[in-house]
Amino acid sequence: MLTKKLALSPDRCFSPEPVQRRLAHQFFDSISALPLVCPHGHVDPALLANPAARFGSPTELFIIPDHYLLRMLYSRGIPLQALGIPTSDGSPAETDHRKIWQLFAEHFYLFQGTPSGLWLKDELTNVFGVDEPLNSRTAGYIYDYLERLLALPEFSPRALFKRFNIEVLCTTDAASDTLENQRSLHEEGFTQIRPTFRPDAVVNLDAPGWRENLTKLESTVGKEISTYATFIKALEERRAFFKKMGATATDQGAATPYTTRLSDQEAEAIFARALTGKLNPGDVENFTGHMFMEMARMSVEDGLVMQMHCGVMRNHNPALFETFGSDKGADIPLKIEWTQNLRPLLSAYGNDRRFSLILFGMDESTYSRELAPLAGHYPTILLGPPWWFHDSVNGMERYFNQVMETAGLYNTAGFNDDTRAFVSIPARHNVWRRVACNWLAGLVTRGLVEEEEGYDMARALAYDLAKVAYKLD
């Protein structure tokens, strides 16, 4: 049992070597007040659109929606029902939020040395002013304290948005989304909340509920989508609308970055088979690969930055998926091949100065082998920051050490928090900024970069690169 006060080390993420640590502090001090640029993430815009919105109980805020926490707790034998996750089979889920919080606190030691542990400690300390470590003894007290705060207007999503000094926040929205929340936010003056066009639910033919997703899209565009040609037209219309609503980027996810150009006839035929629900083997992969090409083509035309997030098997655990649905911590990364898979797309659009492509994957063996060389050659490619499991102290260090020598700093896209956990945003940026400054301090103390350059590079990593990459200037 811990006996000390909860205290975040002011030196966290910094090398213990005194000279490097001192310099890391200097770099960090020079950038720590910069606003947060959040060009990719999953915050629900409804949270911000409604001034009366509240986060709910501490359990609703911290535990129930966070698949990072759920997966770890589940991995140590805690049933998701006990964490309040509703089931599709009608088996009862715990509804006593204070009890769920107690269970969580008893297992908080599981997060020792993990990014979730670091973020949570930062949130409790710096957002809410908790000054005791979270454990079974303190759980109840801290729950009550948080519950009180969360009811206050000062802890509403809107209030925290301002307090967090977020300069821009991009949400991620389905192709069929009417963007009502963004519209009302913009009308209130929150123009820094921008949508991102994510058409996975309709371009990946194996997306759960594809037919229903398409129906929603039909409803949004007000037209029947009975052919590939009308499908493409609908997507183009929607992109134009998103752009009008402030979007500067799109995003697509797939298991593999395979790209291929189908003929219109082939694309029509696959789309027709999808509508009848009778796909042939290879149809899904070929259509997704083709739609990467089409989305790139549209990006050339409308200037939206294209993002690809590849290499995850979603819903690896079928039983869990059936009972609890997606996003419960059961997505597992896959190895990826970029060099050959992206070649068709890059041969078509890789030299086009109107095009911009940001790549994300979780196969770190591709950092130095494929991603950095690709970004270090093609004028259209930038590398996204370490994604998901690698959004961590070590993940960032590996990224810096494996990417930067070959890609160069200016072929990277800065940081994005990629989170649906709104309250964790400052903590996540804080880790990135600290690790970046410590890496730069290491370069300077090892004589590889001048100290003056280090300040510029720190600012770029903390702020400038993300704005430039996502055309948010």
Next chain:
Amino acid sequence: MLTKKLALSPDRCFSPEPVQRRLAHQFFDSISALPLVCPHGHVDPALLANPAARFGSPTELFIIPDHYLLRMLYSRGIPLQALGIPTSDGSPAETDHRKIWQLFAEHFYLFQGTPSGLWLKDELTNVFGVDEPLNSRTAGYIYDYLERLLALPEFSPRALFKRFNIEVLCTTDAASDTLENQRSLHEEGFTQIRPTFRPDAVVNLDAPGWRENLTKLESTVGKEISTYATFIKALEERRAFFKKMGATATDQGAATPYTTRLSDQEAEAIFARALTGKLNPGDVENFTGHMFMEMARMSVEDGLVMQMHCGVMRNHNPALFETFGSDKGADIPLKIEWTQNLRPLLSAYGNDRRFSLILFGMDESTYSRELAPLAGHYPTILLGPPWWFHDSVNGMERYFNQVMETAGLYNTAGFNDDTRAFVSIPARHNVWRRVACNWLAGLVTRGLVEEEEGYDMARALAYDLAKVAYKLD
């Protein structure tokens, strides 16, 4: 030529940074007296079962059985015959052990910076009290000195077993093994020596001598095994016997962790083909993949922990294999895919609280990409420590840095020495404990873990995790 005394640095494996080093020492001091838990290894139980057993000459103890040494010496042009390895073609092997030792000592510099070098220096110093470096000049003197000691009862296997403070030692035994050695050890009170059920020789249809192995199994169970159904029954019987004899785990090795559920008919048909020696393409892989499923099913039923060691091509060098046989240092790792290969097995048993699976591989690119995410989700998966070539200072550091942030400490299985070199056991645990403590000291000095937590984590890594993972409490 070295002129200094052989001296193991008390700081070995620790960062040169003084604050981190001091803390690493503190953590290490807190756990260095804990008994050794050895839940997986290849020590011959006959060594311990016979009170009169001796290790033989220094060459028989250190060189002839150690494929880590053989491979390195062979790689630098020393024929295995010159190291006393018997040949199948009748070509003469050196029999003068003092001469072999001299040859080894002349090449001991080849092990600079390798784990074998570190272990050997530790063994010579701490087990035998050698205080000079091993080289061509000292070889004869050290040989004579060791030879004298090895004849003494204080240096018998039994005596060292006690001196090493081994709390539990699991051997690895064929499915057909009658476990006579374990039986006599238990009768003498050595109940802490436990068998492990390893059925590779009969479940992998391409195992060398498969038919003979099956005959041995028939002989042990006292029944003909002429069908797949009787084969499964025999394995179940043997598992029950192993469990009665103290086994808490099984182990299986294969080139790939491919898992697949065959129908009983398919399994019967393949097994029948194996008996006639006329396998079809794919039979071996499918049967091994199916037997992974069956072994998991049996583990659910009998509670034995299941281990998988995957991703090695055995006997890569055919000419060497023909002349000298297996385990002479010619096994080479392969890349592995876990995410897709394990899915059938995990879909069937991955959520079953009665099941426990420990994974080992030598493809480090899967640490952060596949293994840590799998262990960080499935309640049934633990990750084994760095295996074989990666049982080294850097191998462990990579493991800690690439696994722990995602899997969390408590989804790992602590350490096991996996060795047939009994005398090296304390040295191997020593390296693990030192590297672990240094890693923890790094986390604390970088503000990522509290110092108090570090002590708990050090103890878990040195002792508790292995006991829990292998149900040795």
Next chain:
Amino acid sequence: MLTKKLALSPDRCFSPEPVQRRLAHQFFDSISALPLVCPHGHVDPALLANPAARFGSPTELFIIPDHYLLRMLYSRGIPLQALGIPTSDGSPAETDHRKIWQLFAEHFYLFQGTPSGLWLKDELTNVFGVDEPLNSRTAGYIYDYLERLLALPEFSPRALFKRFNIEVLCTTDAASDTLENQRSLHEEGFTQIRPTFRPDAVVNLDAPGWRENLTKLESTVGKEISTYATFIKALEERRAFFKKMGATATDQGAATPYTTRLSDQEAEAIFARALTGKLNPGDVENFTGHMFMEMARMSVEDGLVMQMHCGVMRNHNPALFETFGSDKGADIPLKIEWTQNLRPLLSAYGNDRRFSLILFGMDESTYSRELAPLAGHYPTILLGPPWWFHDSVNGMERYFNQVMETAGLYNTAGFNDDTRAFVSIPARHNVWRRVACNWLAGLVTRGLVEEEEGYDMARALAYDLAKVAYKLD
């Protein structure tokens, strides 16, 4: 904008930890005066063969031929035409070298933290005595200064060759090369400039201009090459000639290290199809795989060391290739598999003491998984130093940490600079020597290697290993 003087830190590449740094300096001081051994590279021998040769303008020396610089500048949107690269489509390329230099200087910040940046700073400082940082303000002044120096005899290739203290320099030459440059160099006494036999242009049937390359070979050997048998004979003749001209090694590059032994009939049939330009699917891969076997067979017979450079997709960007040709920075690495691909070759020649094979790849995930175990077993395999993108501070540290524990120091081939940028040779060796000494200092300060051993290992890495590996003693 930098305001300080350009100053290379004397501590560059060394750990900031004072004890490790001090020891790294001591190791470095002990080896920094050793001559440079350059057993593999792409320096044009004509540069040295002609005593009147000059490097041309600073732009011709530093920018136009350096695909490391071109790729980074291109990746940030600078057209290759603006850098003076001639086009095949007749579009005009910049010819004002002073203007190109200015453009380069304005973008020199892109090379912060990259090996190119480090080498260039070293070259400007230590070869040319430039004492200001290169940027838009200083560009013109530095250009004029360099232009003056480059016209002087003291800065001729020959003069620098002597000043650089190069003990041996191996060039890389096509199978059809008459080696006239080497011949005249040898006649002048420059016997330390040796050719290397690289037959890619004729053994890889998909090499650009394969038919013309074969015609050149026919012309050199003075015989028609109309069959596979005469082709093999021609290669054997040429190897004998290269050997007579001082060659000690061959080199081959391919996308994959796939090896296979074809029957003479199969080889004849593929070769015949190649002559008619009508290859079947698989012919190219099978023929290259077979020629690896044949080159190994010839190496057994003539004693030339065999090098394999595998795992790069050449000319990934078709549009760029069409306009600007090869070697403009558009080659992208691929993942590689060595364990299974090399097995046929190693089964045939891997134990033959007359054979020696040095392996290079850019898939770092194979360092610890495949390459180090292969080198740590087969007496014929050595590992080449980190190649191309990984010829960098971090690339070397990864190599040392991932290779050495398993392969051992003496199964590696030291350093080679692999460069066509003659003036960068000392800078490249300097980085290697520094990183090696810092790595050794880390081993000693962590108690893993004795200080005395460190001096021997430093010398081996800086000098001895390369000489032994390439039989340059």
